[in-house]
Amino acid sequence: MTQKDSIYATEQAVKDFSFDQHVVEVFPDMIQRSVPGYATIVSTMGKLAGEYAQSNSNLYDLGCSLGAVTLSMRRNIRTDNCNIIAVDNSQAMVERCKLHLQGFRSEVPVTVTLGDINDLAIENASVVAMNFTLQFIPPEKRHAVLEKIYANLKPGGVLLLSEKIKGENEQCNNLLIDLHHDFKRHNGYSELEISQKRTAIENVMRPDHLSTHLARLTEIGFSQTQVWYQCFNFCSMIAIK
Template sequence: MYDEGHALVCQLSDFFLRSDSLCYEIGTSTGELMARLVDHNRHKTGIQFVGLDNEPAMIEAATGRQRPGDPVSFELTDIVFKELDPCDLIVAYYTMQFIAPKFRQAVLNKLYEALEWGGALILFEKVRGPDARFQDINNQLYTAFKRGNGFTGEEILNKSESLKGILEPFSTEGNLDLLRRAGFQDIQTVFKYVCFEGFLCIK
């Protein structure tokens, strides 16, 4: 599923990145998705890719992944305080859910303002169910999914405990409300698997 999401982001980039475009990835992590985006768009001239993350270890890993001559740079920064240059594409791949809710609207406002007209935000998020019944179904399906991918019950529990107070996903409608308040009107779900959703938001 993670690999399919990366492939979809690369395919979507075809519609927004052209020669001399600027692309940001918010929460670049180890740089795996950024490396794929660079490779996918290598035939275009003058594109610049910038990966942002607030964890030094992630920036180090991402920098180590890039190849000499790649048009990509990585910056240790907090998107809450970072000013962005005008750009054609912003990717936030399971990142907004880790930003404190009190800052989330301001960050999305900033992303919208940075985009050129016709540019896009590709936003992937873990989403809550619309009510307790659906959330319970989602939790059980996600636990089964993780077990099917080789995780033990103890590993699943430990991961859940480690994310308490850190991972704070919103519902689909909650995310849409944030996006609309930021200024996005043209929004489409491009990926959906139980509690994971990808939105394409065009300015």
């Protein structure tokens, strides 16, 4: 049974957020109560993966956490000889992801790997998913990561990218933040929890403007980009090679 997220429920000396064992234990509850439309995002990423998967190719879930997107992709793949490679840099996440995936039978092979996306070799890819992952990569390294993905995508391949974003100006950004905090209050988080989580994550997760994402993807060479979901400061997009 999923444990309730109460990591920041008591006043504490707040450390930088990390995907450690404490987060692993409450992650499903945390993500559902923190990201509006998370289930819809995961489900749709799987459907898009099924649509764009090419035979004899690899599909990547970069920053796989507990494997929600990996499972969604696996359920939707109807193409021959596809392999899913799920990667995370948290040992605790990787170990729990492997256990989680064992509970679901499928003919689509999955490899779960501990690794740094910055150093990962991407090969023969038709689909690459990054579900709220790029925002945790240092800003100065993001372009290179996306260039590597683009270079190793097959023609017609896709990047499925979900990110927390900044509003295009201060007023809009504050509006999106306020709406998101109201969402978290509605889901049972206290003012203390919201404040301490924000402090913990502000030096670890540095979001970009949506315009920055779209311009960067176009600059790298993707022929088409499309936002297919947005609620408050959370959005998902597809980029087609």
